[in-house]
Amino acid sequence: MRPPRLFATRATAAARLCARNVFLITGGVLTLLVYLWELPYRTPTTGLGAAVAATGVVATLLVPPAPRAAWLVFQVSDAVAVCAAQHCGPVPSTLVPMLFALGLIAYRHPLPVATGYVLASTALQVCAALAPGEHDLSLLDVPSFAAMFLAAALIGGSLRTHDRLMRERLRAERTRAQLEALRRNTRLAQSIHDSVTGDLSFIARLSRQRLAASGTPSDAEAWSSVNAAATTALQRTYRVIDSLDESEQPQRGDPTQDGFVGSLHAAVARGDQSAQALGLRGHGTIQVLAHAPLDDAAQTLVTDTVRELYANILRHACPDAPYSLSVMIDGDGVQITQINRIGDDDTTLRSGHGLTMLRRRIEQAHGSMTARRDGEDWTVYAVVPVAA
Numbered sequence: 001m002r003p004p005r006l007f008a009t010r011a012t013a014a015a016r017l018c019a020r021n022v023f024l025i026t027g028g029v030l031t032l033l034v035y036l037w038e039l040p041y042r043t044p045t046t047g048l049g050a051a052v053a054a055t056g057v058v059a060t061l062l063v064p065p066a067p068r069a070a071w072l073v074f075q076v077s078d079a080v081a082v083c084a085a086q087h088c089g090p091v092p093s094t095l096v097p098m099l100f101a102l103g104l105i106a107y108r109h110p111l112p113v114a115t116g117y118v119l120a121s122t123a124l125q126v127c128a129a130l131a132p133g134e135h136d137l138s139l140l141d142v143p144s145f146a147a148m149f150l151a152a153a154l155i156g157g158s159l160r161t162h163d164r165l166m167r168e169r170l171r172a173e174r175t176r177a178q179l180e181a182l183r184r185n186t187r188l189a190q191s192i193h194d195s196v197t198g199d200l201s202f203i204a205r206l207s208r209q210r211l212a213a214s215g216t217p218s219d220a221e222a223w224s225s226v227n228a229a230a231t232t233a234l235q236r237t238y239r240v241i242d243s244l245d246e247s248e249q250p251q252r253g254d255p256t257q258d259g260f261v262g263s264l265h266a267a268v269a270r271g272d273q274s275a276q277a278l279g280l281r282g283h284g285t286i287q288v289l290a291h292a293p294l295d296d297a298a299q300t301l302v303t304d305t306v307r308e309l310y311a312n313i314l315r316h317a318c319p320d321a322p323y324s325l326s327v328m329i330d331g332d333g334v335q336i337t338q339i340n341r342i343g344d345d346d347t348t349l350r351s352g353h354g355l356t357m358l359r360r361r362i363e364q365a366h367g368s369m370t371a372r373r374d375g376e377d378w379t380v381y382a383v384v385p386v387a388a
Helices: 004-037 045-062 069-085 094-109 110-131 139-213 217-246 254-275 296-316 355-366
Strands: 282-290 323-330 332-342 367-375 378-384
Touching: 004 045, 004 094, 045 069, 045 094, 069 094, 069 110, 094 110, 094 139, 110 139, 110 378, 139 217, 254 282, 254 296, 254 323, 282 296, 296 323, 296 355, 296 378, 355 367, 355 378
Parallel strands: 282 323
Antiparallel strands: 323 332, 332 378, 367 378
């Protein structure tokens, strides 16, 4: 079930998209009405003037879907109206539709693009004022036109910045909701692990002891049933914990990465099952914080490391304390941590041949691995980095 806040933010985004389309349609209609409002006062008297006026209507309708194309049509029609003023006669002004087009250009495109259109519009106004012929443009009008062009672009740019900030806020809300769900699932998984798996492991271990000491077939059958039921319940509990750990992990589009993480989950599941069969308590976890672009050799090395560390747990872990194995994947590589309690009489524990070979392979991959005894605990920490 998704958090209600996430639904609210998505509904807000949908409403904002509808409002933006309404704004475009309303702006286009109002701009067209302003352009048509001048027709009775600046009615074309020639065929060329009528063509220029009709071109202005088409360009005004083109502003919402394609403001840059509309801006180009406005410039061409204005150039014709200025250069052929004697043959064109009076035509409606395209200033308001052009301002609308500049605002939309600044809204939809980066600042350098909008700045270029403002400068081009101002330069064309200078050229029109300097053009020979009878027209009502002069250089004194250029600063006013430039200020209007700049104001339209600033409004469009501010709306673009506002929308970008709102999108970032929406992403932040979505990330916050995912983190809240992840924390909730982590707390729930830890609670299940602390309150259930310990008791189930104790029942399974005790039933195996009683099964070995049973004197009659009926007692052996009864304790065998208890052991099977406890083991099955323990495995199902760990599957529930795994599903809670994985439910809020980000989705990735790289099938190779998905297969790699799947193989790690399989290796951890097999290791946990083998440990449970020996009466050991503990749980392996996998945390995927970001995509790690590992090659095939590095992925194989990580999987082999997990398997070797589980073999180390099976050989030396003390059943009186839980073990832990953590795999954390991020953009820099994979970090693997193994901690398990060892008995005081365990004199065989050392960085043996398997760990020595594993350390050599990790170092050849430009990683590192440390294995040492710290009081009653045996700790292994390995890092397999992303290839440079």
